[in-house]
Amino acid sequence: AGGSIGAELVRNLLRQGVRKIVLLELAEGALYEVEMEARELLRAARRGDRKPEIVAVLGSVHDEALVSQTILRHRVDTICHAAAYKHVPLMETNIVVGIDNNVFGTVVLAEAARRCGVERFVLISSDKAVRPTNVMGASKRLAELVVQGVAAEFPQTQYVSVRFGNVLGSSGSVVPLFSAQIARGGPVTVTHPDIVRYFMTIPEAAQLVLQAGLMGRSGQIFVLDMGEPVKIVELARMLIRLSGKTEQEVPISFSGLRPGEKLYEELLADDETTEP
Numbered sequence: 001a002g003g004s005i006g007a008e009l010v011r012n013l014l015r016q017g018v019r020k021i022v023l024l025e026l027a028e029g030a031l032y033e034v035e036m037e038a039r040e041l042l043r044a045a046r047r048g049d050r051k052p053e054i055v056a057v058l059g060s061v062h063d064e065a066l067v068s069q070t071i072l073r074h075r076v077d078t079i080c081h082a083a084a085y086k087h088v089p090l091m092e093t094n095i096v097v098g099i100d101n102n103v104f105g106t107v108v109l110a111e112a113a114r115r116c117g118v119e120r121f122v123l124i125s126s127d128k129a130v131r132p133t134n135v136m137g138a139s140k141r142l143a144e145l146v147v148q149g150v151a152a153e154f155p156q157t158q159y160v161s162v163r164f165g166n167v168l169g170s171s172g173s174v175v176p177l178f179s180a181q182i183a184r185g186g187p188v189t190v191t192h193p194d195i196v197r198y199f200m201t202i203p204e205a206a207q208l209v210l211q212a213g214l215m216g217r218s219g220q221i222f223v224l225d226m227g228e229p230v231k232i233v234e235l236a237r238m239l240i241r242l243s244g245k246t247e248q249e250v251p252i253s254f255s256g257l258r259p260g261e262k263l264y265e266e267l268l269a270d271d272e273t274t275e276p
Contacts, residue, residue, distance in 0.1 A: 001031065001034050001082075002029075005167065014038060014041050017050065018052050077118065078118065079109065080122045080210075081123050083109075084105075085097070099139050102140060110146055114157050117157075119157065120157070121157055122161075124209060125143065125161045127164060127165040134260025158217070161222065162209045164208070165199060167202050178235070186252075187250070188253070190236055190255070195232045198230070
């Protein structure tokens with residue numbers, strides 16, 4: 001619940017009239033921050049509104065007993081699974097931890113959802129799961145397959161995956177990185193002059209995740225419309241201009257593609273189809 005997408009999902013759910021929100025987070029600091037923000041948002045809400053109960057649970061999705069006890073104790077109806085390691089270069093050098101977290105964490109949570117009678121399970125996936133060339137993408141594709149496998153075997157719970165690209169302002173996003181580099185006077189580092197990525201804002205991503213989770217049929221993978229891909233070098237140039245600088249003052253340097261990195265991401269493989 002304390003990550004970029006998880007926290008935004010909490011903000012959205014607070015406005016939806018839910019009875020209770022259970023925040024599960026491994027990092028103590030992140031859990032404290034998202035809980036305090038949630039309670040502050042509730043205090044600022046109109047007095048006549050019914051305010052949901054906020055429950056903060058410190059722990060890991062790997063802890064089967066904790067996950068099951070939490071679901072049963074709080075009678076959880078819907079799970080939004082946003083817990084994942086997502087930084088491509090870090091996962092290339094930390095393969096076991098990445099696979100363990102992204103794949104086996106999903107196994108524990110998806111199985112617990114089925115076992116405890118959860119109505120709906122929504123997996124936050126990635127466009128990097130399409131024809132993956134890196135550990136991060138492969139782990140998210142495996143997580144999708146886990147969710148589809150459980151969905152096929154246990155139709156009582158509705159399992160849906162939602163796939164989208166890069167989120168502006170999230171942890172590790174290029175925008176904060178570029179802004180910091182510009183503030184230092186550069187250079188702004190771009191891996192390749194032709195690299196492109198799909199982008200959307202954190203609020204857009206969270207709203208569409210919730211919509212897809214509510215409308216999807218079990219086993220489906222939803223692909224969010226990310227618009228047109230953006231050239232990273234053009235994004236860097238725009239941020240330099242918006243900061244009031246020129247490329248002469250803040251140069252751009254090309255550092256080369258990192259291990260596992262592609263020039264472009266895809267939202268669908270050739271044999272995948274979507275429905276309106």
